[in-house]
Amino acid sequence: MSRLPAPPSELVSFLEGLPEPHILLDDRHHILAANGAYRRQFGVAGSVVGLTCHAVSHHASVPCDQAGESCPMAQACASGQRERVLHVHHTPLGEEYVQIELTPVAGAEGGPGFFVEKMVLLPVAAQPVPSAQGLIGRSPAFQRMLGLVARVAPSRAAVLLLGESGTGKELVAHAVHQGSVRARRALVPVDCSSMPEALFESELFGHEKGAFTGATQARPGLVEAADGGTLFLDEVGDIPLPLQVKLLRLLETGTYRRVGSTEQRHADLRVVSATHRNLQHMVVEGRFREDLYYRLSTFPIHLPPLREREGDTALLARALLERVAPPPRMLHLSGAALALLEAQPYPGNVRELRNLLERTALLCDGDAIGAEQVQQALACGLPPLAGGVEQGAGAPPALSVTPRRSPALGDDALRHALAAHQGSRAALARQLGISERSLYRRLKTLSALR
Known part of the structure; x- marks a missing residue:
């Protein structure tokens, strides 16, 4: 092996002080330095300096783009900017999903002399091999979905999960929450399909004593319980039309009122919603507010069947x-x-x-x-439903659902x-x-x- 370039000592010292796992690479995929966080998190025995990143992380003899995966270094060389990909890495716990963020560092003559690679184990998924907990999958469709979850989770954006019944929308909502800065606070689910319209507003926003018959004491709502955390609106397409405007006000201003109160309250929360319905069709039919749809769907994610x-x-x-x-x-x-x-x-x-x-x-x-x-x-199971799955939950209307x-x-x-x-x-x-x-x-x- 030819002699490796000497990395700038200032850059190595800077990476060593970072709390997240980082490695420094040359343009031939050789590891020039690995910080303490990388060694602790990935349990590296001995030095990885001089080895290639694909040999350490994938146990592969060729770069990722030659082994069926996307290579962030190849993408960064083509774009000249930071690139992010989702990979499956070998770790002491087995194969796990890792979010890769690779940044080119210009060399002395302007070209990319080094590459800084940040690696973060996803808290949003279990190992991609069989496990009793978490999201499980290795298929390209699953990895595309998980890559979107990893990108949006750390942000404040509202997320709309679209998918057929049984695709795991609640698990993905938990994944978005766990990958966010709000993970230490509550994730509060709201089952919009099971809540009677007469009680929906009270359950969501709370009520004051005497607000209605049976309200013998003041009670906070689910929005208040989610303050500082995440509010998960499951089956959001079932929210009654008259109440959609009040939900829209919460999303636009962060304010709400308990039933029977004139006091305006404030809630700092993130909204993740989910539905198996085609909300775009519902908007056209006048069954779902268009402005609410756009508020909820800042970042839509389609869950593959x-x-x-x-x-x-x-x-x-x-x-x-x-x-x-x-x-x-x-x-x-x-x-x-x-x-x-x-x-x-x-x-x-x-x-x-x-x-x-x-x-x-x-x-x-x-x-x-x-x-x-x-x-x-x-043979002893139920026969298939005559109507099948409602068409269009996050898929183009022209596509029909056909059996495998x-x-x-x-x-x-x-x-x-x-x-x-x-x-x-x-x-x-x-x-x-x-x-x-x-x-x-x-x-x-x-x-x-x-």
Whole structure:
């Protein structure tokens, strides 16, 4: 290896005093310095100076852009400015999501002589491998969503989470809160769909004694409880139209009044809202205020449905099994069972997957879940809803929601199912939830690939 450039001592000293993990790189990805915060947070044993960043963080022999990931250094060289990306790094706790912020530092002749890389473990997600807690996923769609969460979480911007039922909007709301400066204060959820219109204003803003029949004492509302923290408005599309104007006033001025009071109160809070409805359609139909929509949707984030998260079903299934069948019971999925799970369309998304796994666990007497238990759980489940999912929650109106078909069943998963199955091809097709013609076409393709 050629001799590394000597980093400016002032820059190394400056990085050492920063509380966040930082490393200093040359233009060939070699680490020139690593501060104490980096060594403590990532548990580095020995010096990393002289090693490449991709070898340390990814255990890879080539830079990220040659291994299927975005390389912040390549982006910074192209743009000449700071770049941010979301990566999965190897850490002492396993693989974890890390927010990378790389800044070029001009050299003596004006070109980028060094690169300062800041790394922050995301408090918004668990390890991308199976875990009993947190957001879980490795698919490109999931990582794009998580990257947006990481960007907006530290800001004050209002966030609107758009997605079908069961995609994990409340978990993402917690992620936004945990990644913000308000994480030490309360996250207060408001279930807008279950609150009667007559009580909504009182629950949200509070009321004074005698404000209405039954108000025997003054009571603070949920807005007051969220002061200094985050107010999470779940299913915001269900807020009654007459009350939307009062919510708009809170968002615009930070002020509100308790029911039965003329005193104007102030609340310092951030609003995260969520809905499975198409608010743009509701605005056009006059069922949702346009000005409120724009206040809530400063930073909209679309949560991908499970059918668009290729490969995540297996990760989620293993993690969810820990929740529906906690220790000392230790269940595991056979290859055929996993193949069958991955072949389902899941109109109810992660919530439906959890319900299916809970049924399957109850039908399993041993510690290994086979395809027959999954098939039995599918057979005793509810039939698909006739109306399907309401169209357009954060997606273009022209797109329709279609079930995931047989191509979502990967080649390896199909081989596992084929090896484990002892019956006819017709029975295997029924087990996988596909037609016999589709099965034979897939088997023909597999045969041609050998």
